[in-house]
Amino acid sequence: MTIIPTRRQAMLAALAMPFLGRVAQGAAAEPILIGTLTPQTGAGGSFGPGMVKVAKAVVDDINAAGGVLGRKIELVSADDETNPDAGVRAARKLIDVNKVDAIAGTWASAVTMAVAPLCWDNKVMLFTVSGADSITKLPHQGYIIRTQPNTYLQSGRIAKYIVGDKATKVFGLSAQTPFAVDSYNRLAEVLKAGNVEPLGDIVYDAAKTSFRSEIDQALKTKPDALFLNSYTPDITVLLRELFRAGYEGKRYTFGYAATPKLLENVPADVVEGLVSFAPSPDLGSPAYARVKRILGAEPDPYAAQIHDHISLIALSIAKAGASGGVAIHDFVRAVGDAGGTKVTSAIDGLKLLADGKAVNFEGASGPCKFTPLGDIEDCKFRFDVAEKGKYRLLSIS
Amino acid sequence: MASYLLAMAVFAGFYALMALGLNVIWGLAGMINLGLVGFFAIGAYTAALLSVKLHVPMLVGWGAAAIAGSVAGALLAVVTARLKGDYLAIVTLGFSEIVRLTASNEIWLTGGTDGISAIPGPFRGALSPLGFNLVFAGLIWGVVAVTALALGRLSASPFGRVLRAIREDEMVAAVAGKPVLAFKVRAFALGAGVLGFAGALYAHYNGYVAPDAFQPLITIYVVLALTAGGTGTMRGAMLGAVLVIALTEGTRFLDDVLPGLAPVQIAALREALIGTALIVILTWRPQGLVAERTRVLQLEAL
Numbered sequence: 127m128t129i130i131p132t133r134r135q136a137m138l139a140a141l142a143m144p145f146l147g148r149v150a151q152g153a154a155a156e157p158i159l160i161g162t163l164t165p166q167t168g169a170g171g172s173f174g175p176g177m178v179k180v181a182k183a184v185v186d187d188i189n190a191a192g193g194v195l196g197r198k199i200e201l202v203s204a205d206d207e208t209n210p211d212a213g214v215r216a217a218r219k220l221i222d223v224n225k226v227d228a229i230a231g232t233w234a235s236a237v238t239m240a241v242a243p244l245c246w247d248n249k250v251m252l253f254t255v256s257g258a259d260s261i262t263k264l265p266h267q268g269y270i271i272r273t274q275p276n277t278y279l280q281s282g283r284i285a286k287y288i289v290g291d292k293a294t295k296v297f298g299l300s301a302q303t304p305f306a307v308d309s310y311n312r313l314a315e316v317l318k319a320g321n322v323e324p325l326g327d328i329v330y331d332a333a334k335t336s337f338r339s340e341i342d343q344a345l346k347t348k349p350d351a352l353f354l355n356s357y358t359p360d361i362t363v364l365l366r367e368l369f370r371a372g373y374e375g376k377r378y379t380f381g382y383a384a385t386p387k388l389l390e391n392v393p394a395d396v397v398e399g400l401v402s403f404a405p406s407p408d409l410g411s412p413a414y415a416r417v418k419r420i421l422g423a424e425p426d427p428y429a430a431q432i433h434d435h436i437s438l439i440a441l442s443i444a445k446a447g448a449s450g451g452v453a454i455h456d457f458v459r460a461v462g463d464a465g466g467t468k469v470t471s472a473i474d475g476l477k478l479l480a481d482g483k484a485v486n487f488e489g490a491s492g493p494c495k496f497t498p499l500g501d502i503e504d505c506k507f508r509f510d511v512a513e514k515g516k517y518r519l520l521s522i523s
Numbered sequence: 524m525a526s527y528l529l530a531m532a533v534f535a536g537f538y539a540l541m542a543l544g545l546n547v548i549w550g551l552a553g554m555i556n557l558g559l560v561g562f563f564a565i566g567a568y569t570a571a572l573l574s575v576k577l578h579v580p581m582l583v584g585w586g587a588a589a590i591a592g593s594v595a596g597a598l599l600a601v602v603t604a605r606l607k608g609d610y611l612a613i614v615t616l617g618f619s620e621i622v623r624l625t626a627s628n629e630i631w632l633t634g635g636t637d638g639i640s641a642i643p644g645p646f647r648g649a650l651s652p653l654g655f656n657l658v659f660a661g662l663i664w665g666v667v668a669v670t671a672l673a674l675g676r677l678s679a680s681p682f683g684r685v686l687r688a689i690r691e692d693e694m695v696a697a698v699a700g701k702p703v704l705a706f707k708v709r710a711f712a713l714g715a716g717v718l719g720f721a722g723a724l725y726a727h728y729n730g731y732v733a734p735d736a737f738q739p740l741i742t743i744y745v746v747l748a749l750t751a752g753g754t755g756t757m758r759g760a761m762l763g764a765v766l767v768i769a770l771t772e773g774t775r776f777l778d779d780v781l782p783g784l785a786p787v788q789i790a791a792l793r794e795a796l797i798g799t800a801l802i803v804i805l806t807w808r809p810q811g812l813v814a815e816r817t818r819v820l821q822l823e824a825l
Contacts, residue, residue, distance in 0.1 A: 203778065222652075264641075331624060
């Protein structure tokens with residue numbers, strides 16, 4: 127007698143297939159699971175795909191060289207949709223279903239803030255590129271590591287640059303973000319110390335389609351420099367409207383807002399002279415060259431940082447001799463050991479660790495030394511100016 | 524996996540509760556409310572602030588959240604008394620954006636875009652993450668069941684009949700001697716109270732609220748849930764909510780089925796699939812999965 131499955135049975139079997147595959151795989155190899163939670167859609171959607179590409183390439187390199195502790199690493203990628211509500215559900219999947227040891231790459235500060243409690247409750251390490259100061263002030267018990275310099279460090283540096291650039295009166299226009307107010311306060315503090323007058327700051331809703339009233343208000347104070355603390359969609363509008371309003375002073379903004387793509391999409395006149403500022407990856411480092419090779423283009427800071435996230439995770443597990451969020455938590459600072467041999471790739475580091483030697487990992491974003499709160503201790507910054515629709519590097523300091 | 528499924532059941536519960544609240548306002552009384560996430564936010568912030576800043580017991584906070592939602596709902600209903608259809612939709616959408624912008628800007632109260640973190644959850648510290656999800660899934664679906672039963676009774680009562688009469692033709696209801704505005708205000712207050720209560724539970728479940736969490740997207744999802752499930756019916760509201768979560772979250776597993784695609788392609792495919800599925804459902808069953816059954820006077824029988 128032959129058994130002919132009914133339609134319903136066939137459907138059930140088909141639905142169960144992906145889960146069966148996963149079980150069989152787990153029993154054979156027991157890979158180490160690492161999650162990436164990056165924005166593939168939404169406001170951060172232009173950064174996420176590159177980040178995942180780099181993370182995947184680093185994992186492939188490590189696996190090709192024999193893995194960590196004899197085990198392969200498996201990368202699971204989820205989309206946070208640049209939205210905290212969806213981000214929490216995506217993180218739930220990574221933690222509860224995929225059972226990852228660590229989550230790398232959260233980008234928007236609101237997403238990181240929402241996901242962080244899930245991570246420390248479940249003893250999963252969270253590596254983030256978000257900038258808001260309040261993130262590392264959460265009661266995270268050491269489960270957050272941030273490679274992005276915080277607002278205090280960034281705003282202080284940009285203010286110093288503005289002082290050196292001979293601006294005299296600076297007005298701020300900030301998109302409503304968790305770090306808008308902190309940013310401006312720190313900027314104003316350093317500007318005052320350099321005898322530059324901070325005129326004030328307007329915090330606006332980035333979702334608006336016009337900023338005429340904000341610009342009128344700003345220009346009424348007669349600034350000769352504007353600090354645009356924005357994201358890409360709103361700065362596009364701001365720059366166009368400033369151009370139309372005939373503003374001819376200096377404009378400073380963050381590199382994540384004025385992306386090279388933005389320069390391609392707006393007329394060159396509109397962005398001419400715009401100075402953009404970004405935490406600089408270590409341009410001379412072989413790790414940076416690797417990220418550039420993977421992307422086939424000049425990497426953004428986040429792609430460089432996620433390279434370091436994945437490398438740090440692999441090295442910490444090797445150093446600890448065990449996988450799991452707790453192992454990474456306990457040993458992540460031990461692989462940036464100042465007394466160890468300097469390495470710029472996870473593979474070199476893993477070899478040394480296997481021989482029982484100490485390593486000092488310096489990645490594509492620079493030295494990976496973290497404060498007890500999980501913030502990066504210091505980093506380099508780069509300044510670019512837009513000229514004829516392209517960026518020209520001004521300085522790295 | 525169990526913990527994940529429970530967490531998704533909790534989210535489906537939030538959506539179901541919101542769909543039930545919306546059902547009173549829109550499904551029964553016919554007032555299009557695209558500002559429901561605003562009431563949800565008011566409830567969430569009320570409960571979060573009471574428990575974090577004033578250390579009020581959680582249950583009291585939940586009650587206060589429902590009342591805050593109700594009061595806001597009643598006020599909005601009075602303000603929009605003369606608006607109908609698209610105009611009401613626009614004003615209510617504006618209302619929810621006002622709530623979100625207020626939460627972003629009144630930093631002294633709401634913490635601005637930093638939000639409010641470390642909101643306690645019922646038994647969170649004492650339970651494992653799995654246990655907490657289990658307790659919360661039981662709690663939320665218990666609340667959903669009680670609310671659905673109560674609202675179901677209400678819908679079958681004379682009060683519900685008047686609301687449906689107003690929905691079908693306000694003029695006729697008024698001519699029949701029903702105080703239309705009073706009924707509308709009561710329906711709005713009741714629905715908004717349910718939305719506020721849902722917000723309170725959401726705040727205590729997530730442990731974190733921020734203005735970014737209350738984007739109009741949630742409104743759209745809940746409206747879709749109710750439309751797909753069937754407006755006017757409590758079972759439809761619940762079924763639709765489960766369906767929307769199953770669609771948005773189920774598609775996250777696409778990468779297991781289609782390993783060859785890059786995450787950005789998966790993300791695009793997800794959005795396309797969710798959209799297509801909803802279009803298919805609404806084309807196939809425009810009245811929703813569970814159609815409303817109302818008693819119609821049988822003229823032939825007379």
